Each structure stands twice: as structure tokens, then as C-alpha cells.
Amino acid sequence: MNATIYRKLIAKQLNENFKSAVEIVEVSIPKPGVNQLLIQNKFAGVNGGFDTLICRGDVPYVNLIPPFDLGVEAVGEIVAMGENVKDFQIGDAVITTARGGGYREYQVVDANLAVKVRQATPELLTLMPTGVSALVALEQVGEMKSNEVVLVTAAAGGTGHIAVQLAKLAGNHVVGTCSSEAKANLLRELGCDRIINYRTENLNQALKQEYPNGINLIFDCVGKQVFDTCIDNLAIRGRLVVVGFISEYARDVEQITQPRIYHQLFWKAASVRGFLMPHYQEHIPEARDRLLNLFYTGKLKVAVDPTQFQGLESIPSAVQYLLSGQNSGKVVVQF
Numbered sequence: 001m002n003a004t005i006y007r008k009l010i011a012k013q014l015n016e017n018f019k020s021a022v023e024i025v026e027v028s029i030p031k032p033g034v035n036q037l038l039i040q041n042k043f044a045g046v047n048g049g050f051d052t053l054i055c056r057g058d059v060p061y062v063n064l065i066p067p068f069d070l071g072v073e074a075v076g077e078i079v080a081m082g083e084n085v086k087d088f089q090i091g092d093a094v095i096t097t098a099r100g101g102g103y104r105e106y107q108v109v110d111a112n113l114a115v116k117v118r119q120a121t122p123e124l125l126t127l128m129p130t131g132v133s134a135l136v137a138l139e140q141v142g143e144m145k146s147n148e149v150v151l152v153t154a155a156a157g158g159t160g161h162i163a164v165q166l167a168k169l170a171g172n173h174v175v176g177t178c179s180s181e182a183k184a185n186l187l188r189e190l191g192c193d194r195i196i197n198y199r200t201e202n203l204n205q206a207l208k209q210e211y212p213n214g215i216n217l218i219f220d221c222v223g224k225q226v227f228d229t230c231i232d233n234l235a236i237r238g239r240l241v242v243v244g245f246i247s248e249y250a251r252d253v254e255q256i257t258q259p260r261i262y263h264q265l266f267w268k269a270a271s272v273r274g275f276l277m278p279h280y281q282e283h284i285p286e287a288r289d290r291l292l293n294l295f296y297t298g299k300l301k302v303a304v305d306p307t308q309f310q311g312l313e314s315i316p317s318a319v320q321y322l323l324s325g326q327n328s329g330k331v332v333v334q335f
């Protein structure tokens with residue numbers, strides 16, 4: 001390996017706007033220590049919501065003070081290894097999920113945090129941690145069953161398109177929301193039973209008319225009015241999993257004056273449950289292995305958004321693209 005310097009994207013200051021918070025810096029490529037791998041990142045997954053919130057200082061469980069590293073998941077190749085590393089070789093393709101490990105050209109990680117994969121392809125970034133989040137949220141938090149009605153919002157997105165398929169594989173009737181015909185086509189290919197394009201149909205009316213008994217399990221990524229509509233359409237003993245609230249990430253929060261939601265929950269014995277992947281760490285290995293198996297055996301289709309983002313410079317545009325709601329599938333950046 002000849003290179004000695006690499007580049008990474010850091011948050012230099014907290015700012016409402018991701019682009020204004022970040023800068024690219026050059027640093028020396030570190031040597032891997034005992035039990036460590038040096039990985040050359042080939043692709044990183046873009047998590048526009050988390051990236052924006054962390055650069056605003058709005059992720060309470062981390063509370064980072066700038067400067068700090070950005071990005072999470074990456075797929076790449078091992079270019080050097082420290083002493084004592086077993087089960088890996090130089091040239092192996094690996095996927096990593098470490099806060100600060102994504103938006104950089106190289107990273108050093110403990111070998112036990114890298115997962116060997118067949119090839120360093122962007123498709124794998126739909127699985128970890130995105131797909132893992134979908135699986136754990138549905139099963140552990142949503143107590144997913146079979147023969148129920150499951151609603152997934154932002155269904156054609158990185159997280160949503162995996163959630164749709166997992167809910168189908170579990171034997172449910174799946175309703176997915178999206179904002180365009182192209183996304184509806186993707187959802188059709190994935191086997192979504194009822195696709196609601198919320199720009200051409202009224203979500204509340206469609207749910208009320210077609211699902212008068214309500215929705216048993218809701219995987220909500222969107223928040224705001226969509227969350228209110230979801231609560232209003234829960235079935236008796238329905239569960240709503242708060243996976244995210246992307247409609248709030250790009251703008252300020254709104255003031256709301258309406259009855260507290262316990263009125264709606266109480267009379268249906270329904271529940272709202274928050275989900276945050278870092279609080280469900282113990283479920284990650286099993287979920288990851290199941291997803292890899294489903295993917296490699298062709299039972300799970302994965303969608304990577306076709307828009308090309310090349311290099312660290314493109315990451316603010318990729319974040320903006322995701323938050324503008326245009327993407328279909330997982331947004332990735334290539335190094």
C-alpha cells in the first residue's frame with residue numbers, strides 16, 4: 001500500500017444545516033494495532049436524517065462536541081492487518097457499522113467489528129444497519145405476527161423497502177406509502193399488497209375505507225401528520241413503532257394543540273413504541289445473519305438508489321437528496 005494520507009468528512013461545528021456543519025480534512029493513514037484491520041472504504045451508506053440531527057446536536061444519546069467523525073456503515077476491503085488477527089486476509093471484503101466510520105476513505109476497526117462478505121458491493125449497505133433496524137423494529141418492538149395488516153411509511157426508502165419484504169415474508173398483508181409512480185413500481189415488484197401514493201390519494205381516507213378494522217402493526221418513518229393518521233387508524237391492540245420522523249428533520253418542529261394521544265390509545269388498547277437501534281444491540285448478530293442469508297439466497301431483493309454520489313464532496317448533496325424525499329431505496333456514496 002503506497003498511500004500515506006487519506007480524507008474524511010468531519011463535523012467542524014454544530015449547525016442546522018448539514019453542509020454548513022461539515023468539512024473534509026486530510027489525515028495520515030493509521031497503522032492497525034493488535035487485533036485491528038485497516039479497511040479501504042469503497043461505499044458508504046447515507047443516513048440523511050441521522051447525519052442532520054447529529055450535526056445539529058440533536059441526538060441526545062451521543063451528545064458529541066465538534067470536531068467529530070461522520071458516517072456509519074461502509075463496505076470496503078482490508079488493506080492491512082495488525083498482529084493476532086484471525087479469520088481475515090488482506091483483500092477480504094468486509095462491512096462495518098461504526099459511528100464515524102462511514103464518511104472516510106480508510107478506517108481502522110477492531111477485527112471483531114467487521115463482517116466478512118463476498119464482495120464490497122453497495123447492495124450490502126441496504127442490510128446493515130438499515131435492514132437490521134427494519135427487522136429488529138418489526139419483530140422485537142412491533143411484535144410482528146402473521147396474517148395481520150402491516151403499514152410501512154416511506155416504504156420505498158432504504159429502511160422501508162426492507163421492512164415491506166420482511167412483513168410479507170412473515171405472511172402479512174402489507175400497505176406501503178410513497179410519493180411517486182416510480183416508487184410505487186418498486187413496491188409492486190417487492191410484493192407490497194396496497195400501495196398508497198400520498199400525493200395522489202388521501203392516506204386517511206384510503207385506510208378508513210379499505211381497512212375499517214384498522215392496522216395491526218405500523219412501521220412509521222415519517223412522523224407529523226402521517227403519524228397522526230397512523231394513530232387514528234390503529235386496530236384494536238394495534239402497535240405503532242416510531243422508527244423515525246423524517247418529515248421533521250429538514251425543518252423546525254411545529255406547535256400542536258390537540259388532545260393527547262392517550263385518548264386514542266386507551267379505547268383501542270393500542271400502543272406506540274419507540275425504536276432506536278443502539279438500544280437493541282443484542283439482536284444485531286442474529287438479524288444480520290438472517291438478512292445476509294435471505295439476500296444471498298435471493299429471498300430478499302435490495303434497492304440501491306441509482307443516483308451516483310462520488311467522493312466525500314458529494315455527501316452533502318446526498319444528504320439533501322435523501323431529505324428531499326426523491327430517493328428510491330438506499331442512498332450510497334462511492335469512494
Ligand SMILES: NC(=O)c1ccc[n+]([C@@H]2O[C@H](COP(=O)([O-])OP(=O)(O)OC[C@H]3O[C@@H](n4cnc5c(N)ncnc54)[C@H](OP(=O)(O)O)[C@@H]3O)[C@@H](O)[C@H]2O)c1
Binds near residue numbers: 050130157177222
Ligand atoms: N430508529 C432507528 O434506529 C432507525 C434506523 C434507521 C433508520 N431510521 C429512520 O428510518 C427513516 C428512513 O430512513 P432512511 O435513511 O432509510 O431514509 P429513506 O427512507 O431512504 O429516505 C427517506 C424517505 O422518506 C420519505 N418521506 C416521507 N415524508 C417525507 C418528508 N416530509 N420529508 C422527507 N422525506 C419524506 C421519502 O419517500 P416518500 O415521500 O416517497 O415516502 C424519502 O425518500 C428515517 O426516519 C430514519 O431516521 C431509524
